[in-house]
Amino acid sequence: xxxxxxxxxxxxxxxxxxxxxxxxxxxxxxxxxxxxxxxxxxxxxxxxxxxxxxxxxxxxxxxxxxxxxxxxxxxxxxxxxxxxxxxxxxxxxxxxxxxxxxxxxxxxxxxxxxxxxxxxxxxxxxxxxxxxxxxxxxxxxxxxxxxxxxxxxxxxxx
Numbered sequence: 001x002x003x004x005x006x007x008x009x010x011x012x013x014x015x016x017x018x019x020x021x022x023x024x025x026x027x028x029x030x031x032x033x034x035x036x037x038x039x040x041x042x043x044x045x046x047x048x049x050x051x052x053x054x055x056x057x058x059x060x061x062x063x064x065x066x067x068x069x070x071x072x073x074x075x076x077x078x079x080x081x082x083x084x085x086x087x088x089x090x091x092x093x094x095x096x097x098x099x100x101x102x103x104x105x106x107x108x109x110x111x112x113x114x115x116x117x118x119x120x121x122x123x124x125x126x127x128x129x130x131x132x133x134x135x136x137x138x139x140x141x142x143x144x145x146x147x148x149x150x151x152x153x154x155x156x157x158x
Contacts, residue, residue: 096153
């Protein structure tokens with residue numbers, strides 16, 4: 001009976017959460033100097049499974065992953081992609097630095113969020129929870145899927 005209520009709650013919360021999908025290639029993680037604790041902790045979760053509505057510690061959806069990483073650093077960014085898109089100052093993806101949040105979608109709808117790992121020489125890389133591969137690090141710039149859907153980055157207040 002308890003599992004039924006849990007499944008109902010997860011299903012209900014699913015109505016409020018954005019989808020998290022991916023279809024490009026994985027790249028090897030590389031450390032960055034800015035926001036080293038956040039980025040290091042996020043990368044330590046690479047290999048964790050994807051589960052819709054999950055927010056850690058071993059399974060995540062996209063906004064659950066970003067929420068979990070920042071909550072471990074005692075920073076409340078909100079639980080949903082929509083809330084997180086308003087958690088700081090919006091900036092151009094070209095100005096994103098490690099630790100910034102990066103948002104994707106179609107039209108006006110936010111559909112996915114990740115954490116910037118690096119942004120060097122036009123190669124923007126993120127760590128995120130992919131619905132098909134779990135938590136991975138990949139290039140946004142080298143992905144036709146992500147580069148078409150990129151919206152903006154968010155710089156979180158200190």
